Structures are given as C-alpha cells and as structure tokens.
Amino acid sequence: MTTASPVVEGTCDGRFTRLKQRFIENFTTFGETGAALAITLDNRPVVDIWAGHADRARTRPWQRDTIVNVYSTTKGMTAACALRLVDQGRLDLDAPVARYWPEFARAGKETLPVHFLLSHRAGLPTVSEPLAPDAIYDWPTMTAVLAAQEPFWTPGTKHGYHAVTYGWLVGEVIRRITGKSVGSYFREEIARPLGIDCHIGLRPEEEARAAEFIPAPLPSAEELSMFAEILKDPQSLLARVFLNPPILPDAVNSHAWRVAEIPAANGHANARALARLYGALACGGAVDGIRIIGPRTLELAWAEQAAGPDAVIPLYTRLAHGFMLSTPTERMGPNPRAFGHGGMGGSMGFADPDVRLGFGYTMNEAHIGLWLIDPRVTALIETLYTCV
Numbered sequence: 001m002t003t004a005s006p007v008v009e010g011t012c013d014g015r016f017t018r019l020k021q022r023f024i025e026n027f028t029t030f031g032e033t034g035a036a037l038a039i040t041l042d043n044r045p046v047v048d049i050w051a052g053h054a055d056r057a058r059t060r061p062w063q064r065d066t067i068v069n070v071y072s073t074t075k076g077m078t079a080a081c082a083l084r085l086v087d088q089g090r091l092d093l094d095a096p097v098a099r100y101w102p103e104f105a106r107a108g109k110e111t112l113p114v115h116f117l118l119s120h121r122a123g124l125p126t127v128s129e130p131l132a133p134d135a136i137y138d139w140p141t142m143t144a145v146l147a148a149q150e151p152f153w154t155p156g157t158k159h160g161y162h163a164v165t166y167g168w169l170v171g172e173v174i175r176r177i178t179g180k181s182v183g184s185y186f187r188e189e190i191a192r193p194l195g196i197d198c199h200i201g202l203r204p205e206e207e208a209r210a211a212e213f214i215p216a217p218l219p220s221a222e223e224l225s226m227f228a229e230i231l232k233d234p235q236s237l238l239a240r241v242f243l244n245p246p247i248l249p250d251a252v253n254s255h256a257w258r259v260a261e262i263p264a265a266n267g268h269a270n271a272r273a274l275a276r277l278y279g280a281l282a283c284g285g286a287v288d289g290i291r292i293i294g295p296r297t298l299e300l301a302w303a304e305q306a307a308g309p310d311a312v313i314p315l316y317t318r319l320a321h322g323f324m325l326s327t328p329t330e331r332m333g334p335n336p337r338a339f340g341h342g343g344m345g346g347s348m349g350f351a352d353p354d355v356r357l358g359f360g361y362t363m364n365e366a367h368i369g370l371w372l373i374d375p376r377v378t379a380l381i382e383t384l385y386t387c388v
Helices: 015-028 073-089 112-117 133-137 139-148 165-178 182-194 204-207 227-232 239-242 250-251 255-259 271-282 295-301 375-387
Strands: 008-013 034-041 044-052 198-200 267-269 306-309 316-319 340-341 348-352 357-363
Touching: 008 015, 015 034, 015 044, 015 375, 034 271, 034 340, 034 348, 034 375, 044 271, 044 295, 073 165, 073 182, 073 198, 073 267, 073 271, 073 295, 073 348, 112 165, 133 139, 133 255, 165 182, 182 198, 198 271, 204 255, 227 239, 250 255, 267 271, 271 348, 271 357, 357 375
Parallel strands: none
Antiparallel strands: 008 044, 034 044, 034 357, 198 267, 306 316, 340 348, 348 357
C-alpha cells in the first residue's frame, strides 16, 4: 500500500535530515496512517517528529500529545519497574517468586526464581483453564490462575515468549513488594519524575488523546505472520498463548482495554516518552539529575539470559531481564549492548548505551509478520545509524 507524503511536524536536528526523510518514506511505502519518531543522544532530544492521522477515517490529525497503545513495548516499562526495585534492594532476582507471592508456591513452582519470569523461562506462557475474554481485565483472576498453573515445561530448561502472562507474573511480584499496582508504581516512580507521557492503564480523562489503533487484517493461512501460524494449528501452544484469554482485535480501542492494567500489552505512550525513558537507560539510568536505575543494576538489561529458537513463537529470540536483545537477523543497531522491546503491530523503544541513544517509535496502523522488529522500524534504525 502506498500513500501520499505527509506533512511532518516537530523538530529534527540537521544531522538527522536523512532519518526524517526515511520517516516520510515510511508513509509512502508502508502505508502509515499516523506515526511519531523520537531520538535522544546524551539525553538531548535530537529528533521529535510526527505526522498523519490518529483515526482510521483520517479526520483527526496526529498531534504532539497523541498517545497510542503500544502492545508489548509495555514490557520494557514493566521491566524498568522491576529493575528499579532490584536497584533499591527490595527485589532479589535469585529469590523464589514465592518469597514475595506465597500463593505461587504450587504445582512445582515452589523454588522458581524471579529472574525466570523476566527472561520468559518460567514455562507459564498461558494457562490450561479456558478463560472468558473479559478475564484479561481481571487482575485477581489472572494472578490466581497463574499461581495455580503447572509450568508447560521444566522452568529454566528453555525459553518461550510469555506474550501476555509476563505482565501479570512480573506485575504481581511488583504489587506484592510495593503495595501498588504496576500502573501506579510506574507512574509515581518513573513516568512522573521523568515527565513522560507514558501509561500502564489510562485514566478516563486521558482517553480522548489516544489514537484509534487499526488492527491488521486477519491473514490467510499461506501468509507469513504470527496469526497465520496460529490459524495453522489452533491447539498449538502458540495459539493458546494468544487465544486464552483471547485478545480480540477491536478490544484495543475500548474503554475497558484502555483503563485496565495489562502490563505486557496495554501501555499507551508517544515516541517522545519512549525515547526519553530509553535515553535515560542508555545514559547510566539517569536524566536531568533523576536516577531511575543505577549503572550496576542496569547491566542486567543487556545481560543475556536466553538465546535460540523460542518455545512459543516461531522465531529466534535473545532475552535479558525483561528486555529483548538484538538477534543475528534483527538488530537494534550495530552495538552489542542495545536492549529494548517492540510491540505487536510495530511500535518500538530501545536504548543503545554505547552511543548513549534512546529510540522511540509509535504508530496506529498495525502490520503483522514473522518478525520481532517491524520493517518500518528496521528501515528507521538503519538510516539512524548513518547519522549518528
């Protein structure tokens, strides 16, 4: 699909003119509806641009303060919360999950360490009990069924993407330690101090700024995409991960989805917020005198815990503590310590400590394929590193 070149708003340092042009070309070659891109270097904003429309009908221009659902890019926000607790000495990643969440000590999980949750090695990517669609909004239900669930593999023996359960697993540990929901903790400890427009669970008054997310059309069984793989075998572990409870395509624009706290999937942000957050993480965990995570703890963000064929999704994945790492075929730039997280449909945030760079990209036109990093983002990253 091709569209006309958009009017781009915002600011862009002259050094990154080629990147701005690539952003424009993404609209004409990939059929963007609305999108935003932001880059920080040494905690200094150098790119902050946006274009297009916030709705499918193209009647609402994308604004400076437009936010949008970023799906699994949310996992990076949740990981930052966990690592902040580690940095404060309140969370021991080697301790059993049951130390913080006693009800978890069932079905062979009595000694399962916290770091298995962050690195997708816990064997809990879904649950056996069939769940209704609205269970996804019910925190007590999801944490209770996960506490009772027997792992699908011996924890630690393999890794498999915990696409949605990651949020409840890591989030419940955070809640037990702090007495706060993940959304509240993230807002009070990270988002508000940094001054970033980034949320896990929107307040009702913020919903009007949310772009309409445009789900990708359902693929045919012949197409190369995650959902095509699900269609091939609805009884597979991959299918059960995404269908129990089911993630309904249109739910993403509902009030129920936006105000819930689903810390693996329903974060809302703009590119500027992601770039500032990851920019701080790229610069030793601090920005403008505000420290989120100390430098020593921050090394956990790129310390590889698992690599190889994923047990859930049909891809090669590399995982650290809550963050994804570059793979041989999908790279967050050329530097080995880069870490971050993308989201279903195309959003992305990452940090590159080697050049002290923060990257944020948000959009509302979902693209689906067999990848971890959307081709639109790959094109932006490749151009970005010709400018750095």
